[in-house]
Amino acid sequence: DHELNISAFTARCVASTGATPYGAVLAALAALQGPKHGGSTYQVAAFMRDAQIDARAAVSERLRRGEFIPGFGHTLYPQGDPRGRALLDMIAQQLPSTAVSATARAV
Structure with a gap:
């Protein structure tokens, strides 16, 4: 990778x-x-759990604390991580009408 x-x-x-x-x-x-x-996968899981409740609050709270938003700000991908786009596409295809898909779109 x-x-x-x-x-x-x-x-x-x-x-x-x-x-x-x-x-x-x-x-x-x-x-x-x-x-x-x-270990960042645990942080992503926690973020997605919080974002399912309130995506806007999950993002703003992490930014307020100076934490990163999973999928944004990777030093190797300043224009955006292509792996994230691939994951979002897979979620949309495989889980189109689920809370996971709705949360991914909201974030």
């Missing part, structure tokens, strides 16, 4: 020490859980 991301880099560093494959994978999984990497 982004070539040498932090979890892949961590696995390679640990493997280069002669650690077992289990150790390298464990280290990569530990890196993946960080809130700026794979």
